[in-house]
Amino acid sequence: MRRPGGRIGRIPPMTDPNSTAEPASPVIRRRRGLPLIWLVPLVAALIGGWLAWRTLNERGPTITITFDTAEGLEPGKTRVRYRDVDVGTVQGVAVSPDLSNVIVTVRMVKGAASYLNDRTSFWVVKPRLGFGGVSGLGTLVSGAYIGMDPGTGNGEALTAFRGLEEPPLIRSSSPGRRFALRADRLGGLGPGAPIYYRGIQVGEVVGYEFSQDWQSLTIPVFIHAPYDRIVRPNTRFWNASGLSVSIGPEGPTVALESLQSLATGGVSFETPGLGGPGDGGEIAAEGTAFPLYESRNAASDARFTRRVPFLVHFDGSVRGLHPGSAVEFRGIRVGEVTDIRLDVDPVTGEARIPVTLNIEPERLGSDLPAAHDTETAYARMRVLVEQGLRAQLRTGNLLTGELIVTLDLFSDAPKETLISGGPYPELPSQPNVLDTATKTATDLMNELARAPIAETVVELRSTIQKAGALIGSPEIAQAIGSLSRSLAELEKTTQALGSEGEPTIRALRDVAENTSKLVRQAEKTLSSTDGLVNSSRPAVSDLQGLVRELTAAARSIRGLTDYLERHPEALIRGKRG
Template sequence: MNDETNPPLKPVPARVQKTNVFTSVVWLIPLIALIAGGWLLMQNIRNTGPEITLLMDSAEGIEVNNTVIRVLSVDVGRVTRIKLREDQKGVAVTARLSADAKDLMREDTQFWVVKPRIDQSGVTGLNTLVSGSYIAFTPGKSEESQDTFTVLDMPPIAAIGQSGLRLKLVGSNNKMLGVGSPVLYENFTVGQVESARFNPKNETVDYTIFIQSPNDKLVGENSLFWLETGISIQTTGSGIVLDSAPLPALLSGAIAFGSPINGEKGQPVANEKTFELYNNRAQIDNLPGARALYYIAFFKQSVRGLAAGAPVEYKGINIGAVADVPYFAPDDSLKLLQNGWIPVRIRIEPARMEINARRQSREHWQQQFQTALNRGLTATLASNNLVIGSKMIELAEQPGNNTGGTLKPYQQYAGNPVIATRSGGLDELQAQLSDLLNKFNKLPLEKTVGELNASLRELQTTLRSANALINKPQTQGIPQELNQTLAELRQTLAGVSPQSPLYSDIQTTLQSIDQTLKNAQPVINTLKEKPNALIFNSNVHDPIPKGNR
């Protein structure tokens, strides 16, 4: 049997498939996109800076994605989130910075909000009225990096790259200055207040001030700082002294500093050094020197008007000041009514007596003063200003070394030498006037006045009698009768021969009468004008009654 019915199978030729080039290129697109995305991601990572947190009291004027972070007016970041702080003491603002600011976030970097502000420094931030508030910062110089910062209320005083001296001031002051108040040297602004804080623990005010270079060279280890506020009016024995600070100090007050009186500023100081802050310049002037000498003076008269800091003068030269009024030893004030005196402690400054002279030791001046006390140097309360009633202490030698009338109950009191005192000035004048008035009161004035009144009554009675006599018609007719008599005599004389003796006698009589009338004419005229002229002599001054001695 053959296999004709099942012929053998013919081999099938293999199909050759053609490769699609387009399909291979499509797979390259995701690869390129992946590479581009990775490159963009790397670029974004390289261009994106750190994320920082800013702690603020409130988010006033701050908006997410709108408020920018700037340094030197260049945008280096933007606010991305605002949330309340967990301690409920403000808000936490999250900001994303650019890579340019990555190395600027240091431990001492300072942030603040820039917005329109009017203060003693002028008007600032007006450009934010249109663009809105923004956050600025000054880069720090610390080697330690940081990502959380507290935003300040005011711009920091020290600008970027500015050199100077930062100091700490502590004082028990009765007034607190604000941030930005000027720091003065001889009325020139050389710095500003960076921070001011009241410390309730020790009841002091703590300041941080910054003095720009090269003004920082004015500060030394002996420099003294005090508050300069407003207008100072001082009334002294020389008159009224008006001292006005610069305009910024008048608006907000200022801190002034200078070297000690008759002293040097000392060696330069380092940053963050602490100084004491005094209330005013007068407190500086009354600081005791290293060579100060203390003495005690006892006064019997009132010490009203005498205060600590009042001048102590020797013949018009200020050589010290009053240290304490009053100055009682322990339990000695219990004898105030018994003793009747008030102790006052005075301080003598040798530096004020070294006028154009070399500096001497404290022992030298102590010996000089003791010699003067042995010669009779005494202390007297004197008037310093009559308008306000302030007083001072004047030192002078007793005339003729007379120690009578002085008060010196002790040689030493509370460890200090005692200087003798005597009354003087207005108190002495008041005492003399009081003695004079006492003597005047002892005069028998009532008896003298009574006798004068009686004499005046008698004079008035006599005057009335004289006036009545003068006013009588007979008295007023005397001149007329005399004239008539003279006329009759002349008529009679006309009938007498000039050679007869009778004529000569009548002529002599007429001449005498005529002379008498001439002499009486002034008296008559005076009586007509002043009828009391016969009693009172107008050319003699009224007698002054004298009292019994």
């Protein structure tokens, strides 16, 4: 028989209820194994272990980021994002042991370890206002977060990073290449300054740093693709910051690359021969360093690579001449001044000013074979000196008083030659026009200072006094009286012409002859006194005018006499028409 819920076993035999025999003893048996109730915690433990293993397996690396401040960062809330995707969470924020900054602990997602190297950068994204515009406005609603630019390449793996205070200008994923510019001064440039090619922005200035000797600057720049292919080994960069003002024959010219370059500075570049027959297509390697010129003109002059030094001694003042002043040949720039010194002879005390010039022989044309070697350039210059080539100081700018050194041929210059034996060959000099005029004026003043001016003044006064005495002398008064009497007689003769014919003509001839004699006598008198009355010009002028009038009167009388001889009837009938 089977008992419900029990086990199948042997059934004891039936007994009489009225029997006095003792009942049989029960048999107790123990079960083997765990009860089914223990399966529940066992399954729960297995599930918990699996979840823990999965959590540990999916957990990313823990890193630390050092910032100056923890503004806007909250543990458990602030995220680390790359392209707006969460790649980590801030776990804690603590002050560094030296209290100089804060250390932010971040738990990154799984798989982020391959991007955490020495090229990875972090920064806090928050609202910023700069010359490039406004950024981070979205954080006004969502709150600040940490931006990440993962490192690429085979960098050294790191777990501790130094956070940036400003977002990087160029992300590692931006296509293009980096180059370096070298300059003696920054010239208004700064991070984010634009780089232009033919007026189009093609890159930015990344930053700047001093060289190890603190004498120059290295300016990293980034050129975006595809414009980075324009950069060749012969590319020239120049500073395009601010305004460029020049004055030429057509008037002032103002050049401005852009308004942004006026505010933040800028750089422009060009590649000579790009796309031309001489363009080999060689693209500059990434990281190539180029010199940064101060202006476009300086960059253009960079094609003249050969410079030959010369020495010139000037005796006069060189005020307005300085290193960098132009050296010109008939108005064309052929070099520049590199050094100015003062040389005083301790024995004689004579002072001379040696000026060192750098001549660029390539500027002098193809007829000067100086592009081959320096000795050839010196030989050609020696021939020009023998033909009259001289160095002379001239004014380059009347407003500023700047001087320049000019080279020109002087046909009347004394024969000289290129002087050798010093550190550089010496060109003979020619005094400038101002020094020559000053010397001439000085010599004239010295001559005037040595002239007997006092004695001359005394003699002049004596001459004036003698002239005055001569004018008031009896001879002049007698001559004037004779002239008056002659005029009176002439008037009487004219009145008597109507009644006397031939006698009148003879009388007129006599009067004319007397008048001529009187005029000659007056001329002799005036001629003898001409040297004494130079200072009495008004009186002499009056006397000369009187003599001219008397001469004209005598000429008229002579003409009247001749006419009456031919026509005596004119005394009665008058002159015919």
